[in-house]
Amino acid sequence: MSTATLKDHAATFREPRFATFFTGHVISRIGDAPVPVAFALAAYQVSHSAAGLTWVLLSLWATRFLLLATGGRLADRYDRVRVMIGADVLRLVAQGTLAVVVVSPLQLQSWHLCLSAALYGAGTALYNPAQIGLTPELVPGDRLQRANGLLSLVADVGFLLGPVLAGVLMGTVGFSWVLWLDVVSFAVNLGCLVRLARLHTPARRTTPEQTPPAPSETPAEPNPTEPPDTRFRASFAVMARYPWFSFGMALWFVVSLGIGLTAVAGPVIAVDSLGGTGAWSVLATCLAVGSLLGSLAVMSTSRQHPWKAASVVVTLGAVLQFVTLTLHDQLPTAVLGAAFALCALTTAACGIVWDTAYQSEIPERYISRLGSVDNFVNAAGVPIGMLLGGLFADHYDTVFLGVSVALVLLCIPAARLAGPGRKSAA
Numbered sequence: 001m002s003t004a005t006l007k008d009h010a011a012t013f014r015e016p017r018f019a020t021f022f023t024g025h026v027i028s029r030i031g032d033a034p035v036p037v038a039f040a041l042a043a044y045q046v047s048h049s050a051a052g053l054t055w056v057l058l059s060l061w062a063t064r065f066l067l068l069a070t071g072g073r074l075a076d077r078y079d080r081v082r083v084m085i086g087a088d089v090l091r092l093v094a095q096g097t098l099a100v101v102v103v104s105p106l107q108l109q110s111w112h113l114c115l116s117a118a119l120y121g122a123g124t125a126l127y128n129p130a131q132i133g134l135t136p137e138l139v140p141g142d143r144l145q146r147a148n149g150l151l152s153l154v155a156d157v158g159f160l161l162g163p164v165l166a167g168v169l170m171g172t173v174g175f176s177w178v179l180w181l182d183v184v185s186f187a188v189n190l191g192c193l194v195r196l197a198r199l200h201t202p203a204r205r206t207t208p209e210q211t212p213p214a215p216s217e218t219p220a221e222p223n224p225t226e227p228p229d230t231r232f233r234a235s236f237a238v239m240a241r242y243p244w245f246s247f248g249m250a251l252w253f254v255v256s257l258g259i260g261l262t263a264v265a266g267p268v269i270a271v272d273s274l275g276g277t278g279a280w281s282v283l284a285t286c287l288a289v290g291s292l293l294g295s296l297a298v299m300s301t302s303r304q305h306p307w308k309a310a311s312v313v314v315t316l317g318a319v320l321q322f323v324t325l326t327l328h329d330q331l332p333t334a335v336l337g338a339a340f341a342l343c344a345l346t347t348a349a350c351g352i353v354w355d356t357a358y359q360s361e362i363p364e365r366y367i368s369r370l371g372s373v374d375n376f377v378n379a380a381g382v383p384i385g386m387l388l389g390g391l392f393a394d395h396y397d398t399v400f401l402g403v404s405v406a407l408v409l410l411c412i413p414a415a416r417l418a419g420p421g422r423k424s425a426a
Helices: 003-013 016-032 035-047 050-077 080-103 110-138 141-172 175-199 234-241 243-273 277-299 307-326 333-361 364-391 396-416
Strands: none
Touching (some): 003 141, 016 175, 035 050, 050 080, 080 175, 110 141, 141 175, 234 364, 243 277, 243 307, 243 333, 277 333, 307 396, 364 396
16 A cells, blocks of 8 residues: 555544544444344344244344335435434444343343344444435545445454454353443444534535536436425436436346355355365355455555446456356366455445445435435345345356346446436535
8 A cells, every 4th residue: 555545544534524433433343243143143042943043134134124215315304413323322222222131030032132133223224324425424525435445444344353253252251242342332433423413514515616517418407496305205216317326226236136146056066066165164255355355455546436447347256256156167166266256356346436426426415315225225135146046056057147147238338327427416
């Protein structure tokens, strides 16, 4: 990493609003990291069956799906920092109440875990869209991609550390301490958000001197004298005016579908053809390392990468992974590992570019609602891919081919219609 890049990172942290937000975000992510694995272990220990874990996961994801639209609408209508504060209070109550139940004389039951997971999922559904809309307000436009890269890096580190922390904590101090750690992390983040509310003033403004896009690129905008439409369905009208966003989101849905498909097909292929579970451990590690390197790669440059190029790169990375999985009998595990790492690298790096693109180009009043749509579509893609992996276990080559073709067909309009890189004042 060059000296100039390090100076750019230091300048990003000199933004007091971003530094305050990022401090709380890092601590909150550390507290969240062991929760998924710890919840899974606790659910199995309580119910003594996989059904218990299934109900906990359904409780978590059901509320996330049901409230994503509400989260996006609230974040675009009200102060985003206050929405995030309310969401974290809800998650703190969910984890804190469950922690009290665990240490109390009451016997922990599956419905306790399900209720906590549902409240936690509701808080996450409210928090994430608000964060997506808030990030462009915390840093100048030329540092937005770097800020997104830092947030992505924190997520990657949390993903790597989570299972390790969960194993250590569950094996030593127990499930209640995992919950208390999460409660403390939410409390610290709440303190940072309260401070941010006092500091909060948008750093990025659309100026009258901004060069307008060419007439052929100018979407039809609503009358600026009309009151803003705060309904969630208004985001779909915005998507119609920005077709590059719609095609890009469709592309990411198929990428997410591929992630879910790989999560099922990868272990099956590893066990049946690559020598066992050890081979899948190697491939899974390559995915984690590749994702981390992708975030670092974007952070190491001060250049703002265009979504037009990134849409092609993420497609090539995913298709390469599917090709190597199709040819797994003719390729050594090392080659598959390299393809997995490259696919994860391109997915992480281009995901940062995608977030930066629509945060920069979509009218600010719609960012959180479009962000919630984006989150919903990506979140839905993974379980659908897993379902495909389970249903077509004997026809993986055909499924890989179909997903690859879909990626290429979506990549063409996604790249061709990529936005002009200027934020609309609508």
